[in-house]
Amino acid sequence: xxxxxxxxxxxxxxxxxxxxxxxxxxxxxxxxxxxxxxxxxxxxxxxxxxxxxxxxxxxxxxxxxxxxxxxxxxxxxxxxxxxxxxxxxxxxxxxxxxxxxxxxxxxxxxxxxxxxxxxxxxxxxxxxxxxxxxxxxxxxxxxxxxxxxxxxxxxxxxxxxxxxxxxxxxxxxxxxxxxxxxxxxxxxxxxxxxxxxxxxxxxxxxxxxxxxxxxxxxxxxxxxxxxxxxxxxxxxxxxxxxxxxxxxxxxxxxxxxxxxxxxxxxxxxxxxxxxxxxxxxxxxxxxxxxxxxxxxxxxxxxxxxxxxxxxxxxxxxxxxxxxxxxxxxxxxxxxxxxxxxxxxxxxxxxxxxxxxxxxxxxxxxxxxxxxxxx
Numbered sequence: 068x069x070x071x072x073x074x075x076x077x078x079x080x081x082x083x084x085x086x087x088x089x090x091x092x093x094x095x096x097x098x099x100x101x102x103x104x105x106x107x108x109x110x111x112x113x114x115x116x117x118x119x120x121x122x123x124x125x126x127x128x129x130x131x132x133x134x135x136x137x138x139x140x141x142x143x144x145x146x147x148x149x150x151x152x153x154x155x156x157x158x159x160x161x162x163x164x165x166x167x168x169x170x171x172x173x174x175x176x177x178x179x180x181x182x183x184x185x186x187x188x189x190x191x192x193x194x195x196x197x198x199x200x201x202x203x204x205x206x207x208x209x210x211x212x213x214x215x216x217x218x219x220x221x222x223x224x225x226x227x228x229x230x231x232x233x234x235x236x237x238x239x240x241x242x243x244x245x246x247x248x249x250x251x252x253x254x255x256x257x258x259x260x261x262x263x264x265x266x267x268x269x270x271x272x273x274x275x276x277x278x279x280x281x282x283x284x285x286x287x288x289x290x291x292x293x294x295x296x297x298x299x300x301x302x303x304x305x306x307x308x309x310x311x312x313x314x315x316x317x318x319x320x321x322x323x324x325x326x327x328x329x330x331x332x333x334x335x336x337x338x339x340x341x342x343x344x345x346x347x348x349x350x351x352x353x354x355x356x357x358x359x360x361x362x363x364x365x366x367x368x369x370x371x372x373x374x375x376x377x378x379x380x381x382x383x384x385x386x387x388x389x390x391x392x393x394x395x396x397x398x399x400x401x402x403x404x405x406x407x408x409x410x411x412x413x414x415x416x417x418x419x420x421x422x423x424x425x426x427x428x429x430x431x432x433x434x435x436x437x438x439x440x441x
Contacts, residue, residue: 150343150431151277153330155358157348158284161368162264162297163256168288171255176248180220183244187220195219206314208307209286213248214241249287256288257296267420268300274424275431279334281305283326283346285316285353303329317353318405323361343434345427347417351378352402356409364430366423367416375410 159165173189180187187195196216207215218236271278280300282290285307290297305326307316315321327344335342346363348354359365369378415426 149277150275150435151279151335152275152343152345152431152434153279153281153327153334154271154275154427155281155283155326155344155346155363157346157350157354157368158256158282158288158290159286160349161347161354162290163259163261167259168252168255172248172252175251176244179244179247180217185220185224187224192216192220208313210245210308214245217241217244252287253289253292257293260296261420263420265296267423268297270424271427272300275427278427279330281326281330283317283322283358285322302334305329317350318357318402320357320360323358323363327361341434341438343431345430347420347423350406351375351409351413352405356405356412359409359412359414364414365412366426367413368420369416370418375413375416378406 156162159168170189173192177187177189177192180192196212199215199219200212218241221236221240268280271280279302281302282288282304284304287306287308289304289306290301291304292298303326305312305322307313307322309325312322312325315325323346327342330344331342342362344363345366346354346358347366347368348358349368351367355365355367367375369375414430417423417426
């Protein structure tokens with residue numbers, strides 16, 4: 068199935084699975100209120116119950132022809148194209164569209180919650196998440212925030228009419244529902260992968276055998292978990308959720324410093340190699356400004372007709388934020404300021420990922436020329 072399109076048969080399977088699971092749970096959970104939580108938790112741990120929401124994630128990603136090294140005539144010095152360098156990518160809205168991916172993950176998780184007897188909508192869940200964030204006094208990871216929202220929805224519905232105080236929810240039950248969301252997030256990312264991503268990665272791998280490809284992302288997307296598409300091309304992924312990074316996620320420099328530390332320790336011969344690093348991303352503040360601040364050749368990926376000025380200005384408008392975003396007004400104002408400063412740090416702009424191959428060649432050639440001149 069081409070990326071970016073819905074698979075009707077897949078949707079029908081999801082609906083059928085949801086109905087079957089829901090009917091089973093309605094029968095199993097027709098118990099007195101005091102026993103309902105244990106019933107729900109028992110069903111959560113029964114893999115048959117959530118299987119409908121996991122099995123739907125069968126790979127329907129498109130297949131792509133392989134590209135071999137001898138298929139590409141570089142026409143350049145092997146010492147240049149064979150140079151070792153780090154190529155890092157943002158994920159969300161760079162390799163796949165965030166809104167479609169997150170919306171589908173939310174929909175599947177809410178379907179699972181509905182099947183377990185919790186009458187909550189996607190909008191209702193997002194509103195719960197925003198309320199929680201507003202009352203927090205310390206930053207938390209997106210994972211913790213989502214799990215807090217799952218717990219609050221369950222507690223609220225189980226506590227209706229119950230005067231015995233807060234109900235203890237097993238952490239495993241929360242984890243099961245979160246994992247439904249996370250697995251669908253990865254599956255949806257594979258389905259909606261931008262069509263030129265795999266050909267670009269194949270071409271880059273073939274043309275630059277010394278490249279180390281990595282992902283640097285604030286969220287929970289992980290190319291190494293996308294076995295049918297991205298995993299074969301990536302060496303590592305650094306996330307703003309990682310314990311050695313949080314709370315220093317983008318646009319903080321800390322997340323990029325963590326990625327560089329991993330690259331230097333694992334892939335780079337520091338005794339003989341100059342650091343060459345190119346980062347590709349769609350956000351002026353999070354990707355361009357932040358990576359350039361750590362020494363990257365910052366490539367701004369902007370496929371539409373936005374100018375750099377209009378892109379920076381758009382970040383100031385809270386109405387431009389997607390419905391699933393939990394960013395505060397203060398977050399948006401700060402990111403808009405950083406985008407303004409980042410405008411001068413754009414090394415180059417590409418409108419299609421298919422342009423990256425030639426962009427990298429120019430980058431490596433220029434770096435090689437500068438090194439030869441010194």
